[in-house]
Amino acid sequence: MRDFIAIDFETGNPKRVSACAIGYAKIENGEVTASNGHLIKPVGGHAPFQSKIHGIKEENTFDKPDFGELFPDIKDIFNFPLIAHSMFDKQVLDALAEHFDLSLSVEYFDTSAMAKVKLPDLKNHKLKTLVKHFELPKFKHHDATEDAIACANIFLKLQDGTSKESPPLRSDDKQEFKRLIYGILADDEVDYKEACALLYWLEDHEAIAKQHANLYMTTKAALADDHLDTIEAAKVKRLLMDINPSGPLLGEVVVFTGALMIPRNTAAALAADLGCEVGTSVTKKTTLLVVGDQDVEKLAGHKKSVKHRKAEELISKGQSIRILRESDFQELSGI
Numbered sequence: 001m002r003d004f005i006a007i008d009f010e011t012g013n014p015k016r017v018s019a020c021a022i023g024y025a026k027i028e029n030g031e032v033t034a035s036n037g038h039l040i041k042p043v044g045g046h047a048p049f050q051s052k053i054h055g056i057k058e059e060n061t062f063d064k065p066d067f068g069e070l071f072p073d074i075k076d077i078f079n080f081p082l083i084a085h086s087m088f089d090k091q092v093l094d095a096l097a098e099h100f101d102l103s104l105s106v107e108y109f110d111t112s113a114m115a116k117v118k119l120p121d122l123k124n125h126k127l128k129t130l131v132k133h134f135e136l137p138k139f140k141h142h143d144a145t146e147d148a149i150a151c152a153n154i155f156l157k158l159q160d161g162t163s164k165e166s167p168p169l170r171s172d173d174k175q176e177f178k179r180l181i182y183g184i185l186a187d188d189e190v191d192y193k194e195a196c197a198l199l200y201w202l203e204d205h206e207a208i209a210k211q212h213a214n215l216y217m218t219t220k221a222a223l224a225d226d227h228l229d230t231i232e233a234a235k236v237k238r239l240l241m242d243i244n245p246s247g248p249l250l251g252e253v254v255v256f257t258g259a260l261m262i263p264r265n266t267a268a269a270l271a272a273d274l275g276c277e278v279g280t281s282v283t284k285k286t287t288l289l290v291v292g293d294q295d296v297e298k299l300a301g302h303k304k305s306v307k308h309r310k311a312e313e314l315i316s317k318g319q320s321i322r323i324l325r326e327s328d329f330q331e332l333s334g335i
Contacts, residue, residue, distance in 0.1 A: 001159065001318065002030040004109075005080040006152035008144045009092040010054045012042030012061070014226050016088075016200050017095040019067055020046065020056050023144030024077050025152045032152055037145035038074070039064045043099060049192075049226045054142040068100035081107040085127050085151045087180070088193055091200045111155050113183055117287060117320040118158055124189075130154045159318065177201070177208055181240050182252075190237045192228040195219055198236070215239045252322075255279045257307035258292035260326055267329070282310040284319065292326045 004027050012020035023037035039056065041064045051057045084090065090108045097104040115125040122129060128141055131150050134157045139146040180201055184194045202209040202216045209216045218239055222232035254276040256267055267290070268278045279286055289311045304312070311321050 001081060001109075002156075003028050003080065004083050004152075004155070005077045006083040006148045006155065007077070007089055007093075008084060008147035008151060009089050010050075010056060010142060010144050011092060012050055012056070013044050013047035014050070014196060014223055015044050015095075016092045016196070017099045018042040018044045018050075019092055019096055020050075020061055021054070021144040022067075022070075022074070023146070023148040024074075025145070025148045026077070026080075027152050027156070030156055032149060035145055035149055037143075037148075038070055040070060041066045043067075047226045066100075067096045068102070071100065071102055078104055078106055081109065083109050083111060083151060083155045085147070085154070086110060086112045086193070086197060087201070088197045091197060091204075094204075095200075109155070111151055111158060113179065114158050114320055115154070116183055117322050120322060127151065127154070130157075173205055173208060177205070181243060185237070185240055190228075190233045190240070192223075195223055195228050195233070195236055199223055212239075212243065215243070252276045252288040253279055253285045254288040254290060255282050255286050255307060255311075256290045256292070257305045258326075260292040262326075262330070267326075270329075282307045282314065282321075284314065286311065286314070286319075286321055289321060289323045290326055290329045291323060 006025045006027065008023045009019045010021040012018040019040050020042040021037060021039050023035070025035040026033050039061050041061045043066065046056070046058050046061070082090075082093075087110055090106075090110075093104065093106070096102070111130075112125050115122070115130055119125065119130075119133070122133060127147060127150055131137075131139065131154065134154060136150065136153050136157070139150045141147065180198065184190055184198060199216075199219045202212070202219070215236070219236050222228055222236060228236075252271075252274075254271045255278075256264060256271075260267055262270075271278050271290075276288070282289065289307065291305075291308055308323070311323060315321050
């Protein structure tokens, strides 16, 4: 996908509806053709913790329009597919649409989630880390416009070598919850923004919040003072790990191909223990392909199996599929 809008919100307080800045970058045929940003009078005003992060205070926004007043001037950007770095910005947009009674239906893609699948070996997948990894221009973090431009360039880099088709949308709530947990735990820490995203998601999914009431109440209490200290972060992380302590493959949809060193049913059982859903064929839901040793003569002259070739075809169309050797899978499994 080479035509889209990248967006970034900054919030004035812990409530997702409290947008105090929006930045966006327009991309046409893979090039940034325009960018802009606006300060916004936030619902609920400003809190010290958020102001410390981005530097936006009451004195900067008291005479600015609220989002409902600004919307007519920027509504055209929501006619494009939207790209942002985490689900946080989607949650902010949803909250704003509900609060101001705006009719919005957007196609949304998360570069943080994409990077965690495509670049699993990075220490973390934060915006600054990915900018450095891809050797992109330096930028002012937490400036909404500069963050949006950085996000746009990261999305383009993540698509290098792929087709222009859009990646698939997320699956059901349960699977989405697993992926949210996997994303939070990917860098082995829980930060303030991730905790907020988790809380907002649980508030929007009452059935899962009730099922994991301890996680919901602990996260809500931790954020009650608009701050997340190291002890609170550790508590939230421990509860997330308890949902599935194995973590590394949480929420993956895995398919096995080739001659494995261990029986196929054993491999499937190990994958299930690691939090995976096991598939029999490569589909649009597949996120992980585990490849065993292959006998080329048994593959109709091809060096890769039908499943392997199918996975690479889907990757070329923008689907996020990670390919692991069986030895790497066994290492993750602890055998």
